[in-house]
Amino acid sequence: MRASILGGAGYVGGELARLLLGHPVLDLVQATSRRHTGKPLHTAHPNLRGTGDLAFTDPARLERVDVLFSALPHGEFAARLGELSERAALLVDLSPDFRLHDPAAARRHYGPGAVDRAAGAPAFVPGLPELYRDRLRTADRIAVPGCMATAAILALRPLADAGLVDGDVLVDARTGSSGSGNTPGPAGHHPERASTLRVYGPVGHRHEPEIAQHAGVRARMTVTAVPAVRGVQVVAQVRPGRAAGRAEVWDAYRKAYAGEPFVRLVAQRQGLHRLPEPRMLLGSNHCDIGFDLDEDRIVAVSALDNLVKGAAGGAVQSANLAAGLPERSGLTFPGLHPM
Amino acid sequence: MRASILGGAGYVGGELARLLLGHPVLDLVQATSRRHTGKPLHTAHPNLRGTGDLAFTDPARLERVDVLFSALPHGEFAARLGELSERAALLVDLSPDFRLHDPAAARRHYGPGAVDRAAGAPAFVPGLPELYRDRLRTADRIAVPGCMATAAILALRPLADAGLVDGDVLVDARTGSSGSGNTPGPAGHHPERASTLRVYGPVGHRHEPEIAQHAGVRARMTVTAVPAVRGVQVVAQVRPGRAAGRAEVWDAYRKAYAGEPFVRLVAQRQGLHRLPEPRMLLGSNHCDIGFDLDEDRIVAVSALDNLVKGAAGGAVQSANLAAGLPERSGLTFPGLHPM
Amino acid sequence: MRASILGGAGYVGGELARLLLGHPVLDLVQATSRRHTGKPLHTAHPNLRGTGDLAFTDPARLERVDVLFSALPHGEFAARLGELSERAALLVDLSPDFRLHDPAAARRHYGPGAVDRAAGAPAFVPGLPELYRDRLRTADRIAVPGCMATAAILALRPLADAGLVDGDVLVDARTGSSGSGNTPGPAGHHPERASTLRVYGPVGHRHEPEIAQHAGVRARMTVTAVPAVRGVQVVAQVRPGRAAGRAEVWDAYRKAYAGEPFVRLVAQRQGLHRLPEPRMLLGSNHCDIGFDLDEDRIVAVSALDNLVKGAAGGAVQSANLAAGLPERSGLTFPGLHPM
Amino acid sequence: MRASILGGAGYVGGELARLLLGHPVLDLVQATSRRHTGKPLHTAHPNLRGTGDLAFTDPARLERVDVLFSALPHGEFAARLGELSERAALLVDLSPDFRLHDPAAARRHYGPGAVDRAAGAPAFVPGLPELYRDRLRTADRIAVPGCMATAAILALRPLADAGLVDGDVLVDARTGSSGSGNTPGPAGHHPERASTLRVYGPVGHRHEPEIAQHAGVRARMTVTAVPAVRGVQVVAQVRPGRAAGRAEVWDAYRKAYAGEPFVRLVAQRQGLHRLPEPRMLLGSNHCDIGFDLDEDRIVAVSALDNLVKGAAGGAVQSANLAAGLPERSGLTFPGLHPM
Amino acid sequence: MSLDTLTERAACPDCGAGVDLAADTGVTEIVVCPGCTAELEVVAVGPLTLALAPEIEEDWGE
Amino acid sequence: MSLDTLTERAACPDCGAGVDLAADTGVTEIVVCPGCTAELEVVAVGPLTLALAPEIEEDWGE
């Protein structure tokens, strides 16, 4: 099957290229870049040197393919939706354009132009197989949720389903620098960013409505930029509203994720690796989830690679389902340790 | 005035040595080490090469001094208290031995041996000048609070005093590796520690009772080891229990810290440096404090260098007061940027 | 085909496990650990959680297999060689035991016990397919060269073959902390290691004789520990002894490595990625090689992941050849960017 | 005495501000910035929050002072030299403008405009007290050498003076990201820079002629960007041309640097800290120098903080001399450990 | 463990999952819980009782 | 480029590899050298001459 990437020179685009070049069925036929048109993929993605002869294409020259992945800054995919619909049977968007159904939330976080996109959002199946696997099998348009939202939703939804969430949830999210894309600027300048613990989103983060929409809980986020390039970790503070024991929380998660190919439960009481952290997930499509608790508080922790499970990997996993392929196709890299 | 350091080869001991060697009045006359007895200070502390001829002393050979700083693992200072009282007019302990007054909390976090120490704790003035300046001026025994506790207390106490804390506070603390001292072990082995976001204390951290004791709030801590050597950051989630505006919170902090030499309020709404973070505080005795808020939540953020304001600096600041010296003596280094 | 790992809980052992668990033909049947006997592999290698049910085996309980990989500290494989020869048709050793042919060099770097091992070394084919592919196809004993040696040899051998090396070569090697294995100690303690540029081997490094043996040049090494967990980079300063142009050096490398599956030439004069560096090679089996030059000096640069091409990957690549499998089997991960 | 900083919002400018705000005699009266005119210094330099009320000045509004420090991009100081000469009795330039005497070298590295500046260079005393202390005492114009050049010159000059340098010297220099200043760009974008070992200057670096000019040796540099914000390390490979023992090299360095306030010799054969590295020098004005050797090679290693001894600190040290002040004034911070 | 071996089932003290053990399992033996991968020690037989395996006390941080 | 197109060959100014170009290639066109992946600009035709493509000057370090 033929696949293309719009926004192929960005960080998400590069990760899509890596995954598609190693995919057993999907063949990468085009990756677009305005800056690098005509140059080999490795100009932007040095890890891909030697993987073939593909060069970047002008975004105006997209051929028709089976699957088109779009990894553009927000607003751009929506602006070209009509035209792109002609280009591929299956459209997978990684931007925020068609994630939010609530027009008020869309306007608050993405401006007035986002209100119309919210109206179009229900036509897109969320690219979250753990929650929407059946709908994805027949999807022709997919919108992949945000990276921190994915980590938070997967940690919180099973607790909500088990009646273990009472009131708001505090979601502390920590993120690496690749989450902001590859355009240089003062916040990402190395001397400023290298050792930072910058609480850049103390209140009101735009992933809050995504969490509400998919996990059914009101998340109050605080986001900190941490000294890492890749990786997201979420620490969610949940009040269960009643006594809850470890076994009950284990049951909630096991029930939700039994047989899930990319969710692992990590809640050990011994050793160095008791709770999820991103470093051993880099490059992998896993989302690790764990928890600890005391008498009236559950601390749920999840971790993933923002560019993989939080973006390109989640997109490929979803596209695999929509294309009738084995869900793990192209996504078997397990991550590295030490790292 | 003559000063000595017990535990002079540890990380806190080294920072005490740096500060005392640059102090205008306190003269460092001895620093003990069992491993390095007879060797120059720079064997353990390479930054101190060239600062003089002092060599480490056997801890059994302490001379009488005006001020004795003790930076031993917990339990050791208490075990030698009788003997040490003869050695110095002023004892400043940096271990947890005489911090906690509540015997139950002491036992829970430091074992049965800590119950007796809790009984002795009231004889020690807490080494926290912002709260106990007057008592410190006449103190002969000082117990410096823990590093994360200091950061949390200074962020929370003004809110509590202003009636802005309703119920428990969630305290998310992030810490560098120097907080664990200089003994190698699996958790601090570089390949495991370098890129970690290890939530090693999801619930029940031993600094919780210190926060309760000094800030009067129940703190529920979650502690994460982050990729840094030095530095602590605390993000506290507070429900004010009533509508509270920015101005009111600013007032609470300004009232608490007007004229404080080592507390800076950092709560900008523009630029890169809006809220406190440790990197520009390394080596400095500042604790930076800031906040943001939404309709029913205050997010208070504080940062410090665990080895300075969170240990050696707080100890010297307290000793300055007890010795009748200008409070900033030896503590004027402002920190570095970029870092 | 059945494969086992002796020393399966170490860093090289963990990387072997990762590669074998993803290998299309070689099946990992045992991985030994004394510390973790009976526990699942993810106890030591958290990235491998979810890859199966394998638990660590007591090293005394090795079953007979087709290929046995040994990743023990030096001396241990040699001590058990007799017994191990019964356990597997193909033995692949990753330690230094049977690398050096020169007894004087062996004694100098590994002590008197190494002299006898040097005598046994010729029975082992070096695990360096780029130089010894034909011999590897029929090998039953393989000794994989050291990680820095591999990087240096692959950079220097084509220059030597082209007559472009006159006199000694200065080899500046930079290494991450995983090169020292997983035993905690003062040099690897995070606060000491995190930001280090420790020139720990200014002269006389033990990889020098390996380079001489395989590249035919006298290398004078200087080794620096750099702030990284994985990765080795070598910067070799070569005097060609005569005028040499870029095209001639390109030719030397192209001739040597045309068709090589795991050597990439990186010598660009534009962009950010002009010369090899390890970060985009982590997890990949590539060795990237490049150069620049002026009128009388060639600066050759190479990079690899010490645990992959410099150890486990080189071993699997060699074993693939010896087992008659496609050389790239199990080794297709391309590396990540950004990283 | 009154002092000002031109280019006060840059990284060197910020370090000058830190040093002058803590200086016992020099008073900082102005620091210029075009971007931040009218805003407090801590807008650009968050570490300086709380050190006073100074705000940035428009560079067109410089008042007359005793000492003017200029930290502008190259070419800018020279362009304004006439005007600036009226503004201060003592001019200290930190840019490359008046460092090079050789017009050919100046043109090669800084373009045709630099030829005239080379003609003016002899009027500037090099800001390198270890070599030019006497001339600095009467200087009215000072040009501070480059950061890597300073590290290399201080390591090499004593060897050259002792007749221990035969032929070219290979100078391997490693540098942090602050060496490139505070303008964002692709090379300094955090995801690209964070884990890099980028050999960005394999041959022909512009600090080579500075080393020749001051150390009298031909340096062949290779420069690598390493994962650090601050700090420069130089590893110089010297052929002594005759047998040389440790004692003779020690003598050469001791003779050169006896009594030097800011040079420390670090050449231990035991322990973790055998040779110089930058991390324990951050913020300090030291240049640490050490070496090891074998039969026909001396490996000299030096380290410094590029923003202090390699720029602002060297400038203040030189200005102290020219102003008749104690040389260490304002420069006593010893550095931190661990770091 | 093959299915036809005589087994006894005990509950994991951490996650509550059922842990199947050979009927001849002895006290102090260590098993890994299939539900949460905790290392469990057999602390009693008849009925089989499991506890979290003791760990060499390391300072895991701070 | 298909093999039966009429092509002309020029040498890469960096690595010396032969670079095949369609005979109608014009001045200022950019091609990538198959030998070293340098970006090359056609600076003359008849005979075809290649040069390293100019780059927006960035400060690549220091």
Ligand SMILES: NC(=O)c1ccc[n+]([C@@H]2O[C@H](COP(=O)([O-])OP(=O)(O)OC[C@H]3O[C@@H](n4cnc5c(N)ncnc54)[C@H](OP(=O)(O)O)[C@@H]3O)[C@@H](O)[C@H]2O)c1
């Ligand atoms: N980074 C993450 O962790 C992450 C995670 C989840 C979702 N996302 C979403 O994924 C999308 C891409 O993120 P990213 O981090 O990859 O950003 P990025 O690195 O900035 O890449 C975006 C790419 O899109 C291209 N582009 C920009 N504007 C365009 C336009 N008008 N028309 C055509 N191409 C255009 C640019 O390449 P040229 O200039 O060369 O054309 C650019 O490289 C965003 O919507 C983001 O919100 C990102």
Ligand SMILES: NC(=O)c1ccc[n+]([C@@H]2O[C@H](COP(=O)([O-])OP(=O)(O)OC[C@H]3O[C@@H](n4cnc5c(N)ncnc54)[C@H](OP(=O)(O)O)[C@@H]3O)[C@@H](O)[C@H]2O)c1
């Ligand atoms: N690290 C922090 O951020 C921090 C912050 C606040 C408070 N504290 C507290 O400060 C104290 C010291 O912490 P640290 O991080 O400096 O620890 P450290 O690096 O482990 O140093 C402790 C030193 O004490 C000496 N020592 C140990 N046991 C002794 C004994 N029985 N008798 C005499 N000397 C002994 C050791 O030196 P020799 O073996 O050479 O004698 C060791 O270097 C602890 O109580 C800690 O809780 C630490």
Ligand SMILES: NC(=O)c1ccc[n+]([C@@H]2O[C@H](COP(=O)([O-])OP(=O)(O)OC[C@H]3O[C@@H](n4cnc5c(N)ncnc54)[C@H](OP(=O)(O)O)[C@@H]3O)[C@@H](O)[C@H]2O)c1
């Ligand atoms: N690290 C690298 O980059 C690298 C690269 C190339 C080659 N090498 C070579 O590969 C070998 C392994 O290196 P490494 O870094 O993986 O070391 P490591 O992390 O220290 O692992 C070695 C493992 O061997 C086991 N072991 C130690 N002594 C043993 C004995 N006497 N009998 C049985 N098992 C024993 C230990 O596990 P238990 O205690 O659990 O049994 C240990 O985990 C070394 O020879 C090294 O020189 C390493």
Ligand SMILES: NC(=O)c1ccc[n+]([C@@H]2O[C@H](COP(=O)([O-])OP(=O)(O)OC[C@H]3O[C@@H](n4cnc5c(N)ncnc54)[C@H](OP(=O)(O)O)[C@@H]3O)[C@@H](O)[C@H]2O)c1
């Ligand atoms: N960084 C180092 O390690 C280092 C070491 C030794 C020497 N140096 C030299 O020191 C100088 C400054 O380096 P840096 O790293 O501090 O650079 P930087 O961070 O880029 O700062 C330079 C500052 O100069 C101001 N500026 C730029 N052009 C100007 C103009 N035409 N007129 C007036 N002001 C101007 C800018 O501030 P506004 O835009 O706000 O005015 C800018 O912040 C350079 O010459 C460099 O070569 C640097």
Ligand SMILES: [Zn+2]
């Ligand atoms: Zn269990």
Ligand SMILES: [Zn+2]
């Ligand atoms: Zn070429």
